[in-house]
Amino acid sequence: MRLLLTSDTHLPKRAKRLPEALLGELAAADVVFHAGDWVDTATLDLLLSRSRRLVAVYGNNDGPELRSRLPEIAYAELDGLRFGVIHETGPARGREERCAxxxxxxxxxxxxxSHIPWDTTAPNGLRLLNPGSPTDRRRQPHCTYMTATLDSGRLTEVRLHRLPPRR
Structure with missing residues (x-):
């Protein structure tokens, strides 16, 4: 099962549209995760129309319309693996223990x-993944998103994709 992970799209504030590379991944993804800060409902509607399955939440920059359509925390069980999606987890220091x-x-x-890519595992085995942002790199060198493969109840091939600079 192919997974696509994204967050903090901030459209149309940070970019006019999603990057082509990310849009291209939608066709290959069995499940798309979006960890909030959409800003506009058009992006939600786009992902709903192009995704086989969307697991998504609202973020701190999302207004009442998005909050009425999305939960603060989303859950999904895929191939025996239990996933959660949330926008904010607090400071980096102590994140693994706090989330576990x-x-x-x-x-x-x-x-x-945070717009900062993150891939760690807590002492209890909880895997924490932040795909960064495909449209707003902030202090990071690149805009990013993640893909992963779920095979026989194991998350494999977790990959951070760096996007070329916008023109």
Whole structure:
């Protein structure tokens, strides 16, 4: 099963549209995760129309319309692996322990907010993934998103994709 992870798209504030590379991944993805800060409903509608399955939440920059359509925390069980999606997890320091204590039932937590790619595993085995942002790199060298493969209940081939600079 092919997974696509993204967050913090901030359209149309940070970019006019999603990058072509990310849009191209939609066709190959069995499940798309979006960890909030959409800003516009058009991006949500686009991903809903082009995704086989979307697991998504709202972020701190999302207004009432997005909040009425999306949860603060989303859950999905895929091939026996338990996923959670949330926008914000707090400061980087202590993140693994804090998230492991808050989400002891999960195997993978997808999050956003910082625009900083993150891939770590908590002492209890919880995998924490932040795909960064495909449209707003902030202090990072590149805009990013992630893909992964889910095979026989194992998350494999987790890959961070760096996008070329926008013109």
């Amino acid at each position: 204590a808050r989400f002891p039932e999960l195997d993978v937590l997808v999050f956003g907010h």
